[in-house]
Amino acid sequence: MRSTAAEDYVKAIYHHTEWQPEPVTPSQLATRLGLANSTVTEMVKKLAAAGLVHHRPYGAVELTPEGRRLAVRQVRRHRVVETWLVERHGYEWDEVHDEAEILEHALSDRLLESIAASLGDPERDPHGDPIPAADGTVRRPDAVLLADAPAGHEGAVVRISDEDPAMLRFLADAGIALDARLTVLGVKPYSGSMQVRALRGTVDVGPDVARAIWLAA
Amino acid sequence: MRSTAAEDYVKAIYHHTEWQPEPVTPSQLATRLGLANSTVTEMVKKLAAAGLVHHRPYGAVELTPEGRRLAVRQVRRHRVVETWLVERHGYEWDEVHDEAEILEHALSDRLLESIAASLGDPERDPHGDPIPAADGTVRRPDAVLLADAPAGHEGAVVRISDEDPAMLRFLADAGIALDARLTVLGVKPYSGSMQVRALRGTVDVGPDVARAIWLAA
DNA sequence: GGCATGATTTCGGCATGCCGAAAAAACTGC
DNA sequence: GCAGTTTTTTCGGCATGCCGAAATCATGCC
Numbered sequence: 001m002r003s004t005a006a007e008d009y010v011k012a013i014y015h016h017t018e019w020q021p022e023p024v025t026p027s028q029l030a031t032r033l034g035l036a037n038s039t040v041t042e043m044v045k046k047l048a049a050a051g052l053v054h055h056r057p058y059g060a061v062e063l064t065p066e067g068r069r070l071a072v073r074q075v076r077r078h079r080v081v082e083t084w085l086v087e088r089h090g091y092e093w094d095e096v097h098d099e100a101e102i103l104e105h106a107l108s109d110r111l112l113e114s115i116a117a118s119l120g121d122p123e124r125d126p127h128g129d130p131i132p133a134a135d136g137t138v139r140r141p142d143a144v145l146l147a148d149a150p151a152g153h154e155g156a157v158v159r160i161s162d163e164d165p166a167m168l169r170f171l172a173d174a175g176i177a178l179d180a181r182l183t184v185l186g187v188k189p190y191s192g193s194m195q196v197r198a199l200r201g202t203v204d205v206g207p208d209v210a211r212a213i214w215l216a217a
Numbered sequence: 218m219r220s221t222a223a224e225d226y227v228k229a230i231y232h233h234t235e236w237q238p239e240p241v242t243p244s245q246l247a248t249r250l251g252l253a254n255s256t257v258t259e260m261v262k263k264l265a266a267a268g269l270v271h272h273r274p275y276g277a278v279e280l281t282p283e284g285r286r287l288a289v290r291q292v293r294r295h296r297v298v299e300t301w302l303v304e305r306h307g308y309e310w311d312e313v314h315d316e317a318e319i320l321e322h323a324l325s326d327r328l329l330e331s332i333a334a335s336l337g338d339p340e341r342d343p344h345g346d347p348i349p350a351a352d353g354t355v356r357r358p359d360a361v362l363l364a365d366a367p368a369g370h371e372g373a374v375v376r377i378s379d380e381d382p383a384m385l386r387f388l389a390d391a392g393i394a395l396d397a398r399l400t401v402l403g404v405k406p407y408s409g410s411m412q413v414r415a416l417r418g419t420v421d422v423g424p425d426v427a428r429a430i431w432l433a434a
Numbered sequence: 435g436g437c438a439t440g441a442t443t444t445c446g447g448c449a450t451g452c453c454g455a456a457a458a459a460a461c462t463g464c
Numbered sequence: 465g466c467a468g469t470t471t472t473t474t475c476g477g478c479a480t481g482c483c484g485a486a487a488t489c490a491t492g493c494c
Contacts, residue, residue, distance in 0.1 A: 003451090005451065005452095025471080025472090026471080026472065026473090027471060027472080035452075035453090036452075037471075037473085038452090038453070038455090038472085038473070038475090039452055039453070041472060041473055041474085042451085042473090043452095045473095046450095057459085057472080058458095058460065058472055058473080088335075089328060089332075090331065099325055099327075099328060103323055103324070105323070106319050106320055106323035107320070108316050108319075111302070111306060111316060114306040118305075220480075220481090222480080222481065222482095242441080244440095244441060244442080252481090252483090253482075253484075254441075254442070255442085255443070255444080255482090255483070256481070256482055256483070257442095258443055258444085259443085259444090259481085259482090260481080260482095263480095274442080275442055275443080275488090275489060
């Protein structure tokens with residue numbers, strides 16, 4: 001039970017608790033993985049038998065220490081590959097996800113570490129997500145979700161969720177990239193969108209976008 | 218029917234006819250792939266249905282033009298990856314095979330070509346095997362199997378079979394590498410081994426080795 | 435020509451991952 | 465507290481690849 005499928009499941013579980021720590025339900029997992037609920041239930045049972053997750057029937061799913069280790073390892077692999085694709089192979093940051101999704105299961109540890117070393121052992125990936133160290137250590141920057149930032153808050157963009165490639169392109173066009181300094185001007189009443197000042201000018205961002213961007217605290 | 222398994226089968230079939238053109242039998246395929254005969258028979262039937270091979274029951278297996286295209290593509294991928302591992306990641310030439318075997322199925326065309334370009338589009342891999350071009354063109358050097366070379370023949374090593382990593386290490390120790398100049402001194406009667414002069418001195422090579430080395434014709 | 439031997443194929447089975455439909459449990463609002 | 469909805473689980477099924485055992489074919493030898 002150390003298949004690529006298992007790696008994908010624990011990574012998805014880990015992913016869910018990485019930036020907002022709530023337990024994950026099977027159906028949320030199914031949505032994220034694009035699988036049927038029944039499939040997830042079955043697989044979770046196998047993962048539990050393999051000691052990678054805790055799960056009581058009809059309850060949420062949580063990683064065991066061992067499952068967490070595997071997940072962190074997988075996250076490291078994914079983000080190292082993404083960084084490598086962008087820095088060495090001319091990929092745009094919205095193009096790397098699918099390729100990394102496959103490669104993270106295919107590279108040996110030796111090759112992965114060689115690639116990481118050739119990049120200078122980076123600590124964050126092109127979206128600002130922290131890259132866990134080879135020993136499993138994770139350093140996460142203090143950050144506030146843009147949607148939760150009060151008016152007047154100012155800070156550099158520390159992370160942009162890689163969930164939606166189209167959004168990544170929209171943000172790139174709007175001049176909002178990693179390390180850009182943003183100032184929260186306020187929420188427009190009833191529209192649900194926020195006004196934000198970037199270097200290039202003022203931008204209105206909808207709630208989806210405001211929940212995809214993290215600012216330095 | 219374009220699975221990684223299918224890619225492995227057509228590659229194995231192609232491989233067999235690359236340096237000595239004889240048809241492949243299912244059992245030879247099974248041996249090379251490390252599978253049961255029955256498994257190969259079943260898979261060959263599926264490959265035939267998919268138009269990748271010709272096969273009449275109880276007969277040999279041959280690639281269709283389409284199967285050959287797929288095989289050549291796969292060979293290119295494998296050899297580009299091997300070259301990359303040796304040149305950029307400090308692998309020894311006897312260590313690359315397993316990693317390449319996995320990676321050749323996982324890289325996108327885009328990434329593979331980017332890697333090939335970064336290597337200067339090499340035309341042969343660390344063992345001397347020709348790397349097919351991206352368009353499927355294969356250039357093969359004129360070569361004689363050491364075992365078939367007459368006494369007195371002299372020529373550079375053009376290719377060393379990558380079948381047996383232990384043999385590759387033995388040869389490296391003996392100073393026999395790609396491009397080394399060898400002279401065939403003759404066959405030792407009854408022992409079945411050949412005497413060969415290399416730069417570093419005279420070496421006795423057994424029949425296995427003599428069938429793994431090709432010299433420039 | 436007949437027959438033994440070895441290669442090939444057929445057959446039932448197994449493991450992994452996936453699905454949809456139906457049953458069971460858990461929440462919800464009133 | 466209870467009925468309706470939603471979530472989770474169970475169940476039968478399917479596809480891919482693999483296996484060993486048994487049946488079938490091909491071939492060479494006498």
